[in-house]
Amino acid sequence: MKQVIYSVVLVFILIGCGQNNNDSSDGQNDIVPVAISVDLQAPETVEIHEVVTIEAVVTQGEEAVDDADEVVFEIWKEAAKESSETLESKHEGDGVYSLEKTFDEEGVYFVQSHVTAREMHTMPQAEIVVGNPEETEEAQVDDADTSEEEHHHHHGGEVTIEFDPASSSPFTTGEEVKLTLKVFNAEEPLSDADVTLEIKQAEETDAIWIDLKEEEAGNYSGLTSLEQAGNYTVTVHVKKGDIHEHQDFPITVE
Incomplete structure (x- = not known):
């Protein structure tokens, strides 16, 4: 089983004020809940028409989370995220939320669990290869961890990415x-592509994933906030048809 663990930390600050007969003072306590x-x-x-069980195991520290507000699974075929389907999970107990699914066509599929629990939200993603689609090897390479160097794995044209983190x-x-x-393909704006940012600190194991939206032909954007100072690597993933491209850009958060 492929395991993808994704954690989100939210910081809540409670400020309490107290006063007695002799003097008054203001106190502030920082409470950091366990993510x-x-x-x-x-x-x-998997094979075509095979019944597949997908599970999201939700925990908080050592405790199984059985009171999640929502756990759903979003599934889409590669380069067709606009046609994704969102399916409800079944609560099995002990923090396990499951779904049974069959796939009717060969291809590379993505599964993303959207979990909202205890005023937190996280959405890890996994990849499933159904049958023996063409270029399966390239798809698996594209899903692997990227190095600090610039990488190019694309087919069907010369893809270029213009991204200047300093402009932000x-x-x-x-x-x-x-x-x-x-994003350009053969010097022409590349429209209707799946463009995703993977943001990761060198010393961290978990990455932040952001799906970008196309504002105009070939122009993609998205919002994010980073909670820790340090050096990050932003990996831009571009997918459309037989195009599989990713490229790294460094940023620094102060």
């Missing part, structure tokens, strides 16, 4: 920033 963690379990490969500066911890980029 929920979602272990998304899905098979890496300053990057300040906790502040929302809009990230914008342009």
Whole structure:
């Protein structure tokens, strides 16, 4: 089973004020709740019409989360996210939320669990290869971890990505920033592509994933905020048809 663990940490600040007969003082307590963690379990490969069980195991620390507000699974075929389907999960107990699914066509599919629980939200993603689609090997390589160097894995044209993180500066911890980029194929704007940002700190194992929206032909953007200062790598993933492209860009958050 392929496991994808994705955690989100939210910080809540409670400010309490007290006063007695002799003097008064203001106190502030920072309470950091334990983040929920979602272990998304899905098979890496399946056959057409095979019944597949997909599970999201939700925990908070050592405690199983059985009171999630919502756990749904969004599933789409590669390069067709606009046609995704969202399916309700079944609560099995012990923090396990499951779904049984069959696939009628060969191809590379993506499963993303959307979990809302205890005023937190997280949405890890997994990949499932159904049958023996063409270019399965390239799809698997594209899903692997990227290095610090620039990578290109594409077919069907010369794909270029124009992304200047400095144009979105300053990057300040906790502040929302809009990230914008342009994608070209054979020097023409590439429209209707699936463009996703993977943002990761070198010393961290978990990444933040952001699906960008196309504002105009070849121009994609999305909002994010980063809670920790440090150096990050932004990996831009571009997928459309037989195009599989990803490229790294460094950013610094102060």
